[in-house]
Amino acid sequence: MILALTAAALLVAPDVRPDPPPPSGALAPDPPPAPADRVPELDAAARAMASDRALDGAQVGIAVLDVDSGRLLAAVNEHLALNPASNAKLYTAAAALATLHGEHRYETTLTGRLDGDAVGGPIAIRGYGDPSLTTADLWDMVQDLKGFGVKRVDGDVVVDQRFYDEQTTPPAFEQQPNEWAAFRAPVSAVALDENCVTLTVRPSSPGSPARVEFVPPGFVDVDGAIKTAEGGGADTVELALAGNGSRMSAHLSGAVAGDSRVVRFTRRAEDPRLLAGYALKALLDRADVKVSGEVKLGSARGHTLARHLSAPLSQLLYALGKQSDNFYAEMVFKTLGGEAKGRPARSGDAAEVVTSFLGRIGASDPGVVIKNGSGLFDANRVTAWSTVELLRWAYRDPAVQPEYLAQLSVGGADGTLHRRFRPELTRRRVRAKTGTLDDVISLSGYVLRDAGRGPIAFSVLFNHVGGRQDGARHAADRLVELVARWGQRR
Numbered sequence: 001m002i003l004a005l006t007a008a009a010l011l012v013a014p015d016v017r018p019d020p021p022p023p024s025g026a027l028a029p030d031p032p033p034a035p036a037d038r039v040p041e042l043d044a045a046a047r048a049m050a051s052d053r054a055l056d057g058a059q060v061g062i063a064v065l066d067v068d069s070g071r072l073l074a075a076v077n078e079h080l081a082l083n084p085a086s087n088a089k090l091y092t093a094a095a096a097l098a099t100l101h102g103e104h105r106y107e108t109t110l111t112g113r114l115d116g117d118a119v120g121g122p123i124a125i126r127g128y129g130d131p132s133l134t135t136a137d138l139w140d141m142v143q144d145l146k147g148f149g150v151k152r153v154d155g156d157v158v159v160d161q162r163f164y165d166e167q168t169t170p171p172a173f174e175q176q177p178n179e180w181a182a183f184r185a186p187v188s189a190v191a192l193d194e195n196c197v198t199l200t201v202r203p204s205s206p207g208s209p210a211r212v213e214f215v216p217p218g219f220v221d222v223d224g225a226i227k228t229a230e231g232g233g234a235d236t237v238e239l240a241l242a243g244n245g246s247r248m249s250a251h252l253s254g255a256v257a258g259d260s261r262v263v264r265f266t267r268r269a270e271d272p273r274l275l276a277g278y279a280l281k282a283l284l285d286r287a288d289v290k291v292s293g294e295v296k297l298g299s300a301r302g303h304t305l306a307r308h309l310s311a312p313l314s315q316l317l318y319a320l321g322k323q324s325d326n327f328y329a330e331m332v333f334k335t336l337g338g339e340a341k342g343r344p345a346r347s348g349d350a351a352e353v354v355t356s357f358l359g360r361i362g363a364s365d366p367g368v369v370i371k372n373g374s375g376l377f378d379a380n381r382v383t384a385w386s387t388v389e390l391l392r393w394a395y396r397d398p399a400v401q402p403e404y405l406a407q408l409s410v411g412g413a414d415g416t417l418h419r420r421f422r423p424e425l426t427r428r429r430v431r432a433k434t435g436t437l438d439d440v441i442s443l444s445g446y447v448l449r450d451a452g453r454g455p456i457a458f459s460v461l462f463n464h465v466g467g468r469q470d471g472a473r474h475a476a477d478r479l480v481e482l483v484a485r486w487g488q489r490r
Contacts (some may be wrong), residue, residue, distance in 0.1 A: 034073055040245045042074035045482050049475050050076040054172040059463040063384035064483055067392050067446070068454035072385075073483075082368030082461040084433030087442040088375030089320040090387065092333050093407060094394050095354045098361075099340055102314030102403040106130030106335075108190065110141055111160075111301035119145075119153045122293065124300035126160035127190030129338065129345065130310045131319070131331035134193055134277060135216045137308050142283045153284065156293030158300055159277040163189035165344040170270060170330040171351075171372040172379035173313050180241070183376070185268040185327045187334055189345070192279055195272035197248065201237055201263040203256050206230045210256045218282030219275050224252040232256045239265055240323065246274045246295075273297060295353070314403040320434055321407035322415030326374035331374020347372065361391035375435060387444045387459035395446065395455060397422035405431055408445055413447075420477060426484050430481050432458075441465055441472035447484045 035043070042064055061082050064074040072078070088306060096104075108127045112119040123145075127133065161417040168186035176184065185195040193216055201209040210226040221244060226237055236254040243249075243305075256263055269275050277295040284291055310316065313332070319325035320332070336353045338345025349371045358364045365386040371379040394404040409415030411430030413423040421430040432445025445457035460476040 009398035017335055017363070029055075037071065038075070039073045039305055039486065041391055042483060042486055045479055046074040046076045049479055052471075052475060054471050055320050055462070055465060055475065058465045058468070061384035061455075061459070061461040062479070063388045063459050064479075065388040065392060065457045066454070067457050071457065072388075072393065075384070078136045078385040079365055079367070079383050081365075081377060081383055083437070083440050084375055084380055084382045084387070084444075084461060085323045085385065085442050085446050086104065086375045086436045087324075087382070087433050087435040087461070088350075088370075088373065088380045088457070089324065089329050090381075090390060090433050090444060091354055091358070091370065091382070092329050092336075092378075092392055093317050093320050093356045094404060095336060096313060096317065096332050097400045097403055098357060098397075099336055099353065099393075100313055101399075102312055104313040106132070106310040108133055108137075108141075108308045108310075109406055110154075110306040111298075111302050111304055112477070113302050113377060114148060114150070114305070115154070117149050117151045117157065119150055119302075119305070121302070122154050122155040122158045122298065122300040123291075123305070124158045124160045124298065125190055125280055126163075127276070128163045128190075128300070128333040129187075129189055129191075129196065129331050130308075131191065131325075131328040132310050132316055133191060133276075133308065134282075138192065138216075138276065138279060139283055141306040141308055142280070142287050142289070142359070145212060145284075146287055146289065148305060150289055152289060153291040153293070155300075156298070157277045157281045157284075157291055157295045159190050159295070159300045160279050161189045161273055161275055161297060162296050162299065163345060164334060165346050167347065170334075171347050172377040173372075175377045180267045182266045182268055182325045186272050187327070187330050188272045190312040190328075191272060191331065192276040194325075195269050195275060197269055197275075198264055198266040199239055199250070199252075201226055201256050203228045203258050203260050206258045207208065212252060216275060216279035216282075217286075218278035219247055221249045221267070222252060223248060223249070226252050227255040229255040229257050231258055235260055235263055237263055237265075241267060243270045246271055247278065268327045287444040292389075309436075314406070317403070317407040322409050324434065326376050329374035340442055354403070359388070361390070361393040363393060366390075375437075375441075377437075382461070384459040384461055387461075388457040391444065391446060391457035391459070395457070405446070411440055421480070423481075425488070426481055430480060432480075435461075436469065439464055439466045441469050441476065443473075443476040443480065447480065447487050449487050456483055458483055 112123040238254040319328035337349030341349035409417035409430040412427035435442030446455040462472040
């Protein structure tokens, strides 16, 4: 593959969008009456939204549920199976907290056999699916290795990927093979910097080559150069990436303005399996530890010479709920397969784990299909009813509730909701997960009420809203605001 990029290229990340103006379409009049056990004003609003002429042709599923009593306050097509987009991360996070628990930490190790001031034979980096491992963490592990007095490695650098199977492309990601943005990064048991490479360009003196750097180091072979232009002007940096066996190659051209700030491009690796190995070899060289061998897949016997532990899972889940990070979601998802079903971890096994979990907690519904953990592309199907039942279970389980609630975006304050729900009625009271695809808008979560009363769970799922995402998003927000207003009165 070849990827050409320019400094002017824009990457649209799912779930991170500015708030547009509200749509002008009016809601359809005279909605049908609510069932006897529903709240008339909420149910009528939900039904009116589902029949809004401005969203004609859309598929809509809505459920609003009182968490304390389990009473369904409003519902429309609540059992209709729809693509949830990133609301799938609600399912991944809940299953992870139920199966792995919030205190779970991912381990990455360097293993080898010490022989005086050398590692006698290969040195192995082994991982168990840590989505958060960075080049800085790897550098710290190299410093720990040097603490043993190591000055050379008399063998290869081997990358032990055995905790995962060989499938690095998550389910449904093959639907968009030419997307090289970071949000479509592949997965691997040993992953570094979210299996992405970042080019950093800094201007130098006018007419001289700019300073360029790829992180992680050692993985990208570079040719060409970027000039530093005289004075101001637009950046014309051009980057052409291509696969180069287990590595990547980059051709650089163009110019960066002399008064420009740092310019960065981040793109996914094509084959991530040896990425951490090449980076480790480069960092060992930087630390004056000479490696005689090559970078390969494999394993090594010996002692653990360095160990890195991730932050607890409860903290890592912030990347799912608040930032809607697809890479983190797929790594956590696949780990469920390896920890609960046996190694190597497989995405198909993870799907079985999540599906079985839904059955155990009473949130299963005909038509629910779990294939990947992020909700990216056309993979999963859930219902509004299964989603609010999942939310009810998570809030009522004392071992899950604090950590599950904490990882959700806070209305008007952080994550993908930092620009939504800003009025006092909803600010910090709405805790939810957004979802955005070309044809999908979703919003599910909680409206918190005053002390002594449990929250109201809601799920709004729109499909077939291509070109009308703004209208669907604002319709969902208006319904949640109405729920908040009703909840404060009751």
